[in-house]
Amino acid sequence: MLISNMEILPGKEVKTHLGLVQGSSVRAKHVGRDIMAGLKNIFGGELKGYTELLQESRDEAMERMQRQAQAMGANAILNVRFSTSSVAQGAAEIYVYGSAVILE
Amino acid sequence: MTNLIIFLLLMTLGYLVGQVAEKKHYKSIIQREKRLSGLPTIASRFPPTDRLFDQSLVMGNTVISVDYFKRFIAALRNLLGGRVTSYESLLDRARRESLLRMKQQAEAMGAEYVFNVKYETASISKGRNNAIGSVEVLAYGTALIACGPSDEV
Numbered sequence: 472m473l474i475s476n477m478e479i480l481p482g483k484e485v486k487t488h489l490g491l492v493q494g495s496s497v498r499a500k501h502v503g504r505d506i507m508a509g510l511k512n513i514f515g516g517e518l519k520g521y522t523e524l525l526q527e528s529r530d531e532a533m534e535r536m537q538r539q540a541q542a543m544g545a546n547a548i549l550n551v552r553f554s555t556s557s558v559a560q561g562a563a564e565i566y567v568y569g570s571a572v573i574l575e
Numbered sequence: 576m577t578n579l580i581i582f583l584l585l586m587t588l589g590y591l592v593g594q595v596a597e598k599k600h601y602k603s604i605i606q607r608e609k610r611l612s613g614l615p616t617i618a619s620r621f622p623p624t625d626r627l628f629d630q631s632l633v634m635g636n637t638v639i640s641v642d643y644f645k646r647f648i649a650a651l652r653n654l655l656g657g658r659v660t661s662y663e664s665l666l667d668r669a670r671r672e673s674l675l676r677m678k679q680q681a682e683a684m685g686a687e688y689v690f691n692v693k694y695e696t697a698s699i700s701k702g703r704n705n706a707i708g709s710v711e712v713l714a715y716g717t718a719l720i721a722c723g724p725s726d727e728v
Contacts, residue, residue, distance in 0.1 A: 474632045475717045477620060477691045482627040508640070512708055513585055515593040515642030516600075517672075521699060522638045525711055529636070551632060553713055555697035563699055563711075 472537055473547035473574070480549070480574070489543045489571040494535030498528040499562035525563060529553065532567045545571035585643045593642030597664065604671050611678045616689040622719060623688075629722045631684060634715035635676025638699055639669045640708060666710060670694060673714040686718035 473480075504520040511518050540548050551569035558564050622628065641649070645661035652659045673694070681689050695713040 473630070475630050476632060476693065476715060477622060477630075477717050479621060480630065481622050481624045481719075508709070511640050512646075513589050513643045514596065515589065515640055515645065516596045518638040518640055518699075518709055521709065521711070522636060525636055525638065525699075525713075529634070529713075552693075553634075553695050553715060555695060555711060555713065557697060557699055563697070 472540065472545075474533070474537070474551055474569070475547070475549055476551045476569075478550045480547075484575045485549070485572045486575050487573040489540075489545050489573065491568060492536050492539040492543065492545070492548060492571045493566065493568040494532040494537075494539065495564060495566045496528045496532040496535070497558060497562060497564045498524055498531075499559075525555070525565065528563065528565045529567070532565045536567050536569065540571040543571050545573055547572050547574045586647060587644075589643030589645070593644055596642075597668070600668055600672075604668065604675065607675050607679075608671070611675065611682060614678055614682055614686065614689065616674065616678065616692045616716065618692050620691050622690050622717075627722055628687075628719040630720065631686075631718050632715065633677050633680045633684070633686070633689060633718045634713060635673045635678075635680060636711060636713040637669045637672040637676065638709055638711045639665060639672070641665050646708075666696070666712070669696075669710055669712040670714070673712045677714045677716060681716075681718040684718055684720055686720050688719045689716040690719060692716035 507520060508518050548569040548571055551567060554566040556564050641661055649659050649661045693715055697711050699709050699711050
């Protein structure tokens with residue numbers, strides 16, 4: 472499945488628009504990671520645990536979006552956008568959406 | 576008294592370690608930016624149409640936190656107003672690092688350009704009084720990978 476955040480594809484044409492598809496995922500890290508993050512708050516620097524967490528979370532959200540698009544019979548998702556919001560301390564919601572299309 | 580000692584200890588530790596870490600990070604960022612300068616990232620939504628490209632979504636993210644000393648300085652800034660340089664450098668580092676990670680991913684695919692680059696910033700954890708503890712920056716775009724002969728329309 473082709474995923475792109477552009478609406479135009481050079482050399483390809485959109486045959487049918489199938490509408491919006493989306494995926495979301497909310498994740499939190501275990502306490503150990505939170506404690507490590509607390510330490511990092513003193514010294515500064517990258518919080519690798521959280522970087523990984525959000526990456527995994529994003530992958531999951533994208534997979535859900537792809538599954539939805541597949542169920543619709545699409546072969547590409549265009550104009551993909553990401554959005555993040557922190558719902559609680561140490562937990563974040565990742566939301567990803569785009570338009571499912573059938574390409575020639 | 577003990578509280579004051581702990582506070583001063585955290586301040587010095589934060590200052591020393593934070594400064595060293597930031598300098599090191601900037602050095603590595605500048606080095607990698609030079610190496611990857613051959614791969615242009617473009618914010619335009621319109622890709623070149625003169626030849627065919629394969630494309631793929633690429634992204635890079637970073638979660639980064641300020642040190643204790645800088646957070647204290649930022650809190651003081653809140654009283655006086657003005658530029659909060661400690662957060663400026665934090666966000667600058669996060670943005671550049673994310674972009675670099677995205678470019679590295681694109682480079683590994685053999686991309687020629689990265690189009691429609693977008694940034695997304697979110698504050699992940701908030702400390703006391705809703706002060707920013709750490710921010711996440713995500714950079715994403717579409718990598719264009721050349722395919723087929725270049726004169727093909």
